Amino acid sequence: MTIEASLKKGLKYFDLDVSFSCAKNNMLVMIGPSGGGKTTIIRMLAGLGKPAEGRIIFDNEIWLDSAQNINLTPQKRRLGYVFQDYNLFPHLNLFDNAAFAAVDKKEVDELFSIFKIGHLKKRKPHMVSGGERQRCAICQALARHPRILLLDEPFSALDAVTRRGLREELKNLKGNMSFPIIYVTHDITEALYLADEILPVVDGKIDHQWMQKMIVREPSVEPPFRAAREPRLSLVY
Template structure:
């Protein structure tokens, strides 16, 4: 099993709670904005501590309130792609991709898989929205993650860029061999990309 998540966290007047067990592939958390999908990703990543529950990925316990296990974000080895690419403006694409990577060994195959090899010497400010998203996905992959978290990776993109990123995510899903947890409120994205859909 890839993801075993049973968590709850009160945020103001709202309690965000989710329980799921999902096997390998790409699991989509699908639902309207504001129901706590991103908060669940942040709990899995270790950026937000649940009030109670348990998080297990690939058989490894990341959080367990009962036994007081709470691994740091670094120890969890999540590859997190946020809604915005968050590229470093002072680093070229190559430097962004290799930030946090242990070496350059995986750069060429990841760049080829995402179709960004020709962008390596470009500055982030010269990239289109779709190119920047692909670079952000590549940076997450090159950190040798145990799993991927994708938070609305197609938001604010036009149709052509959305198709480009969906194709890139399909390649990652099929080739990288990593469990992926993705948030979206778009039914087309969910139907095309998901191995399974969890309605939130």
């Protein structure tokens, strides 16, 4: 179960041109400065945006092929997508939000227990914290039994303590997932902590030199941790 993508699109300030893949049980972290093309790429993977030229294949199924005029809808791609800004229905409680498109509603209770929000399931989104809303959004995505999970800066609006807790929960859960995960962030430490593979995207291109420079400059990356994680940068080209 692998996703392979080759995407090209002319944007306002640069031309996007990337090729990459991500296998099952792997988390590919896309990192780079804001406005570099990361969200554009993940929206194309989700079927919410279209490249000028490109091809996306998931487990031998063609999701997108510009030459053949094939472009499956997000529904047919059967994916989970977690945004930065809590994609929840404000009129539904947390449980009903997560169960809205669930394959088996009984699994929602289990997911709520894993993400420590079981005691909040009857509350509406506005009655809980940002971290609790985002936990619910992740449960909502997982309850759909996605073939791939896409997370677009899901923790960037949260405080540092909440972010650390959520990324630990996500990392622990990853071992039980049998599908690819693609995670977008601009946080170096977060990328190094979560990633099996790292895809540095700068001005629409894959740029490993940028990533190496940022690791050296980033004071929050402790030297032993930095040295242990640097080899992972060579896994994606």
